[in-house]
Amino acid sequence: MRLLFIVLMAISHHAFSLVVLQYHHVDASTPSITSVTPEQFAQHMALLEEEKMVVVDLEDATHAILNGETIPDRAVAITFDDAYQSIYEHAFPVLRKKHWPFTVFVSTAAVDREFPDMMTWEQLRDLYSEGAVIANHTQDHPYLINTPKDTEKEIFWQEQIIDAEKRLLEEIGESPKIFAYPYGEYTIPMAEWLEDQGFIAFGQQSGAIGQNSHPQVLPRFPASGAYANLDTLRTKLNSRSFGIGRDEVVDPVIKKRIPKLTLRIPIEDFDPDTLQCYAAGLGEMDISPKSRRGKVTVVLKQEKQIESGRGRYNCTAPSLRDPKRFYWYSQLWINTDVENR
Numbered sequence: 001m002r003l004l005f006i007v008l009m010a011i012s013h014h015a016f017s018l019v020v021l022q023y024h025h026v027d028a029s030t031p032s033i034t035s036v037t038p039e040q041f042a043q044h045m046a047l048l049e050e051e052k053m054v055v056v057d058l059e060d061a062t063h064a065i066l067n068g069e070t071i072p073d074r075a076v077a078i079t080f081d082d083a084y085q086s087i088y089e090h091a092f093p094v095l096r097k098k099h100w101p102f103t104v105f106v107s108t109a110a111v112d113r114e115f116p117d118m119m120t121w122e123q124l125r126d127l128y129s130e131g132a133v134i135a136n137h138t139q140d141h142p143y144l145i146n147t148p149k150d151t152e153k154e155i156f157w158q159e160q161i162i163d164a165e166k167r168l169l170e171e172i173g174e175s176p177k178i179f180a181y182p183y184g185e186y187t188i189p190m191a192e193w194l195e196d197q198g199f200i201a202f203g204q205q206s207g208a209i210g211q212n213s214h215p216q217v218l219p220r221f222p223a224s225g226a227y228a229n230l231d232t233l234r235t236k237l238n239s240r241s242f243g244i245g246r247d248e249v250v251d252p253v254i255k256k257r258i259p260k261l262t263l264r265i266p267i268e269d270f271d272p273d274t275l276q277c278y279a280a281g282l283g284e285m286d287i288s289p290k291s292r293r294g295k296v297t298v299v300l301k302q303e304k305q306i307e308s309g310r311g312r313y314n315c316t317a318p319s320l321r322d323p324k325r326f327y328w329y330s331q332l333w334i335n336t337d338v339e340n341r
Helices: 002-014 038-050 058-066 085-098 108-112 121-129 153-172 188-196 230-237
Strands: 018-023 075-081 103-106 133-136 178-180 200-202 239-241 260-266 276-279 290-292 295-301 310-318 326-334
Touching (some): 058 075, 058 200, 075 085, 085 121, 103 121, 108 153, 121 153, 133 153, 133 178, 153 188, 188 200
Parallel strands (some): 018 075
């Protein structure tokens, strides 16, 4: 009976994972850290086909998975931040030919000011008419956790997010109320405010989305720059979501430069002894997982300080049902001592 329960849990959890890819520029001449070349982008799309991924609409698939509905196995959604002209010129023709849905998160002021490297509203309407989702990425792409002096934080969020939503409605005629944090930075109070406004929201921390994911702290895999490598991208495409609930998500702003994180992970389709955790850029962490009552508890604390503007703790474990696939969870850290993060 217990074996049947474990198998059923594995099958149930197996049905609820969504991988989301994040791109910026699709151009050979733009900053490499946020770019893929058109050739690399075409290789990525070919890899999706090779891995038999099912490209899904971000809005529909995310709402379905959070509501406990089944989505296709090996589901992946494609997203772009900032509405760069290169998306229209180089990515859009590839995706239109394949009839694949995708989402563009737009910072509206850059489009309004007609910056030369940005799409126009007419081009964005063209994408929308072809089935793309045009979504909210604030007005000015600020560090949202840095509230300007003499301004209340909620007024700042209102100006940046709600006013951008109004522009999307004016120019596109529809907005799905899905939001991407600039630079992937958020706080828990900001996430709660977005929930009150009816948004789901995406960061840039790694991992797949599952039924228990925090709806305002949803992960995406960056796929540009150092993350454009096909082998590492293949690993990300094969990722699944740990059954970690929203209560495990902690505020990422570092109070101390060596943050401590305690995770309680439901044991579903993985062996706790295979759990590995890493501090981004600092290597593997020494952990002592403790299993009790169907959950494994792990305490994460890196010995070295986080000196960069942003850091992450990542935990992974191979699936028992399919060892080629990995469960993956990432916690973002923000070091506000670094101004230009």
